[in-house]
Amino acid sequence: MFAQRAEHGVGLSTHTNRRATASFPASVKLENVWRRFGDLVAVRDVSLDVAPGEILCLLGPSGCGKTTLLRLVCGLETPDEGRILIDEREMSGPAANVPPEARGVGLMFQDFALFPHMTILENVAFGLQAMERNTALAEGRRALERMGLGAYADAYPHVLSGGQQQRVALARAIVPRPRVMMMDEPFSGLDPRLRASMREETLAILRETHTTCIIVTHEAEEAMLLGDRIAVMRGGEIVQAGTTQEIFDHPADLFVAEMMSEINVVPCKVSGGVARGPLGSYPSRTEVSGDALMCFRPRVVRFSHEATAIPAQVCGTRSLGDETVVELGVEGIDTPLLARTSAPFEAEPGGWVGIEVPSEKVHIFPANHQVPASLDR
Numbered sequence: 001m002f003a004q005r006a007e008h009g010v011g012l013s014t015h016t017n018r019r020a021t022a023s024f025p026a027s028v029k030l031e032n033v034w035r036r037f038g039d040l041v042a043v044r045d046v047s048l049d050v051a052p053g054e055i056l057c058l059l060g061p062s063g064c065g066k067t068t069l070l071r072l073v074c075g076l077e078t079p080d081e082g083r084i085l086i087d088e089r090e091m092s093g094p095a096a097n098v099p100p101e102a103r104g105v106g107l108m109f110q111d112f113a114l115f116p117h118m119t120i121l122e123n124v125a126f127g128l129q130a131m132e133r134n135t136a137l138a139e140g141r142r143a144l145e146r147m148g149l150g151a152y153a154d155a156y157p158h159v160l161s162g163g164q165q166q167r168v169a170l171a172r173a174i175v176p177r178p179r180v181m182m183m184d185e186p187f188s189g190l191d192p193r194l195r196a197s198m199r200e201e202t203l204a205i206l207r208e209t210h211t212t213c214i215i216v217t218h219e220a221e222e223a224m225l226l227g228d229r230i231a232v233m234r235g236g237e238i239v240q241a242g243t244t245q246e247i248f249d250h251p252a253d254l255f256v257a258e259m260m261s262e263i264n265v266v267p268c269k270v271s272g273g274v275a276r277g278p279l280g281s282y283p284s285r286t287e288v289s290g291d292a293l294m295c296f297r298p299r300v301v302r303f304s305h306e307a308t309a310i311p312a313q314v315c316g317t318r319s320l321g322d323e324t325v326v327e328l329g330v331e332g333i334d335t336p337l338l339a340r341t342s343a344p345f346e347a348e349p350g351g352w353v354g355i356e357v358p359s360e361k362v363h364i365f366p367a368n369h370q371v372p373a374s375l376d377r
């Protein structure tokens with residue numbers, strides 16, 4: 001990550017000048033964008049369309065190029081090839097290189113920095129310097145109240161907890177109402193309850209202001225909660241982009257399936273459109289043949305007393321309150337399978353149960369499908 005990138009530092013005078021007209025949403029388009037650092041390819045031939053007012057979540061493991069992509073859109077990085085357009089106007093590319101402050105893009109980075117010598121309110125209003133001071137302070141106060149921090153307006157940052165400081169940084173990023181917002185793990189480091197409420201609040205503000213937004217996250221659940229669409233990145237590339245349901249139901253490969261949630265992976269062999277393995281035979285809807293992997297999520301495993309059910313031995317159970325996670329040993333499979341059930345689960349470790357895996361919930365990928373998440377060099 002990049003130290004101390006000031007999320008307030010990009011485009012503020014522009015935001016403030018344009019603020020009155022900032023209510024119509026902007027589109028963001030990347031066309032075949034590349035960014036290299038020496039021989040390392042951080043962003044590889046990325047094309048992406050973000051519709052006006054859309055919230056797109058970029059999901060991917062550490063080092064896959066998410067932050068670099070945001071920095072390219074903001075103008076803090078220049079693409080080696082390709083074009084970046086905001087509202088069809090070229091920002092980066094052969095014909096233009098619009099400076100960050102003229103792009104109207106707001107930024108909120110995970111390593112936000114508040115100015116220690118300014119009050120909380122002054123920090124928030126910092127982005128409104130082109131505005132008449134009293135109006136700017138009134139706007140700043142409103143944003144702080146919205147974040148539940150109105151009482152701290154005249155205090156200094158050091159009296160706030162880390163989570164509170166993060167909310168101030170968020171207020172500072174949104175108060176100029178940029179038409180396009182880049183958020184890099186904006187909720188990381190917050191405790192789960194605060195994280196959930198910040199997420200809701202941020203989402204409400206982005207929707208209200210029709211802000212087009214790209215949010216970077218490591219967490220699939222967060223991406224699903226926030227994004228109209230999700231783009232999954234690996235090794236500098238967008239592997240798959242779509243709605244939560246599209247990606248969840250039709251993951252492009254095992255990497256994407258594993259990014260979205262935990263998944264059981266069972267080796268099998270495919271021939272003539274049928275996958276055969278320790279769990280029996282399943283129709284394969286893909287072109288795959290030969291060694292393959294049969295994948296399914298723990299929640300799709302059904303417990304069954306039918307004679308056709310697959311015998312499985314209970315290795316262990318964990319209660320999650322309203323759900324039980326069951327580890328199951330099945331002959332021919334080296335690692336225990338996981339099942340999740342919200343029905344009462346009575347069997348003890350060592351006991352035997354029957355399971356079924358519905359064929360429509362099974363994904364079949366070639367055995368060599370998984371490409372390492374690290375970057376090509």
Ligand SMILES: Nc1ncnc2c1ncn2[C@@H]1O[C@H](COP(=O)(O)OP(=O)(O)OP(=O)(O)O)[C@@H](O)[C@H]1O
Binds near residue numbers: 001037042062067068
């Ligand atoms: N200025 C730079 N000089 C050299 N290498 C860089 C530079 N910026 C990024 N990189 C490298 O590019 C790759 C992508 O980095 P980036 O920060 O975009 O990944 P990320 O997906 O945001 O990771 P994380 O989730 O850990 O923040 C990494 O290998 C990183 O070390």
